[in-house]
Amino acid sequence: MQSNSVVSLIQSHRSIRQFTDDQLSKEQIEQIIESGRWAPTSHHVQAYSIIVVQDEKKKRKLATLCGNQAYVETCPVFFVICADFYRLKQASEIHQQAFEAGEQEQVLVGAVDAALVAQNMLLAARSFELGGVMIGGIRNDQEAVAQLLNLPSHTFPVMGLCVGYPDQNPEQKPRLPQQAVVFAEEYNKEDLVEQINEYDDVMKKYYYERTNGKRLDTWSKQMATFFSTPKRPQVGEFLTKQGFTKG
Numbered sequence: 588m589q590s591n592s593v594v595s596l597i598q599s600h601r602s603i604r605q606f607t608d609d610q611l612s613k614e615q616i617e618q619i620i621e622s623g624r625w626a627p628t629s630h631h632v633q634a635y636s637i638i639v640v641q642d643e644k645k646k647r648k649l650a651t652l653c654g655n656q657a658y659v660e661t662c663p664v665f666f667v668i669c670a671d672f673y674r675l676k677q678a679s680e681i682h683q684q685a686f687e688a689g690e691q692e693q694v695l696v697g698a699v700d701a702a703l704v705a706q707n708m709l710l711a712a713r714s715f716e717l718g719g720v721m722i723g724g725i726r727n728d729q730e731a732v733a734q735l736l737n738l739p740s741h742t743f744p745v746m747g748l749c750v751g752y753p754d755q756n757p758e759q760k761p762r763l764p765q766q767a768v769v770f771a772e773e774y775n776k777e778d779l780v781e782q783i784n785e786y787d788d789v790m791k792k793y794y795y796e797r798t799n800g801k802r803l804d805t806w807s808k809q810m811a812t813f814f815s816t817p818k819r820p821q822v823g824e825f826l827t828k829q830g831f832t833k834g
């Protein structure tokens with residue numbers, strides 16, 4: 588198959604959660620941010636902001652808020668990528684026009700913009716031999732994160748991103764087979780159960796080998812457990828408070 592350095596970088600992805608004490612240079616941080624800024628955005632709204640956190644105390648507090656995820660503190664730089672319609676509200680005020688950004692569509696727009704920015708940033712970081720992991724735990728307590736980072740109305744944290752020099756060399760985590768996620772011309776449910784079973788075998792082997800036989804999990808069991816309870820019900824309430832009020 589045809590390849591090049593970009594494709595190889597993308598396809599060699601692994602999340603990194605252990606970092607050396609080495610710091611990033613100012614230029615590396617600048618390039619990572621700049622790469623985020625060049626992500627495409629819906630309707631050119633650029634509905635995101637990046638908060639760069641290097642202060643040790645703040646990282647510690649955020650690590651706790653993210654559900655005691657130690658790497659949020661131990662990574663040299665933690666980025667918080669937010670959906671941000673605050674400056675769009677300002678634009679409306681400048682032109683004395685109604686500001687209609689409360690609908691769920693805008694929550695999607697902001698989340699997608701933020702995600703594209705974050706992935707560009709992670710890839711840029713990896714191009715410098717850095718590693719990182721995205722942190723959805725930033726949505727565990729968005730209210731407290733908003734207070735800590737002084738986030739205004741019409742913004743919400745979407746994800747965090749830990750970046751640093753890798754101090755681990757994990758294997759790549761196997762993905763669902765291509766047939767289970769890519770369809771020609773129309774959706775195909777036919778072989779799904781079979782594909783899930785096949786993937787379960789792959790993941791069982793992966794976990795078994797990675798944990799010296801301690802973990803005997805399968806992907807479907809993991810997902811079934813994950814989706815057996817509601818996730819972050821407080822998110823809806825926080826979004827309403829931030830101005831995303833309409834269904």
Ligand SMILES: Cc1cc2nc3c(=O)[nH]c(=O)nc-3n(C[C@H](O)[C@H](O)[C@H](O)COP(=O)(O)O)c2cc1C
Pocket residue numbers: 600601602603604656720721722723724725746759760
């Ligand atoms: C939006 C998003 C949020 C995530 N949140 C967390 C998180 O809070 N903590 C964590 O350890 N990993 C988090 N991850 C990493 C995933 O667990 C990881 O990408 C997945 O298990 C696949 O592993 P890989 O990235 O090593 O291929 C997140 C990934 C994404 C894309």
